[in-house]
Amino acid sequence: MKYMLIMRSTDEAEAAFADVDFEQVLDAMGRYNDEMIRAGVLVAAEGLDDAAKGVVVDYSSQPPVVTDGPYGETKELFGGFWIVDVASIEEAVEWAKRAPLGGPGMKAEIRRVASIDEFPQDNEWIRKEREWRVATGQL
Numbered sequence: 172m173k174y175m176l177i178m179r180s181t182d183e184a185e186a187a188f189a190d191v192d193f194e195q196v197l198d199a200m201g202r203y204n205d206e207m208i209r210a211g212v213l214v215a216a217e218g219l220d221d222a223a224k225g226v227v228v229d230y231s232s233q234p235p236v237v238t239d240g241p242y243g244e245t246k247e248l249f250g251g252f253w254i255v256d257v258a259s260i261e262e263a264v265e266w267a268k269r270a271p272l273g274g275p276g277m278k279a280e281i282r283r284v285a286s287i288d289e290f291p292q293d294n295e296w297i298r299k300e301r302e303w304r305v306a307t308g309q310l
Contacts, residue, residue, distance in 0.1 A: 173214060173284035174263035176270065178250040184276030185248060199271035207255065207266065218251035247278070254284060 180188070207213035219225075225240040253270075257263050260281065267279040287304065290297045304310040 172258070172260075173254055173256050173286070174260065175282050175284055176253045176255065176263065176267045177280040177282065178218075178252065178270075178272060179247045179278040179280055180250055180272075181247055181276035184274060185250075187274065187276075196271075203269065203271050204253075206269070207253070212255045212257050212262075212266065214254040214256050216251070216253040219249060222248050 204213060204216055207216075221240075223240045227238045227240070229236045229238065253266075255263055255266055257266065260283065263281050267281055270279055272279060287297065287301055287310070292298070292301075301310065
């Protein structure tokens, strides 16, 4: 099963993180990613750009409203993610506990990634997506 480990942090944790040497960050993340690669569980991993460079599309009205970052009333920001292919949520939790995300306000959220096999296979759009996945080597 695939799980997404989502890096989350508060504004305060992000501010404190700015003082950390970037080479140390690269080294810690590199060692962690390498460990997952060697274990054969890492599917994908990406960091996200500064939230101030992002936008939010709010679908509360029509047409949707687009707001540039930084965002008001930010409680937590997503900083990046890993997708791991492991046997259980417990194994995903064990990998998340080893992530180099120490400190107050730093968290990892774990969510299972639904497989295309879980959707109705007689649906036209699911069939088209399956064909695309096969054609691009994802299945």
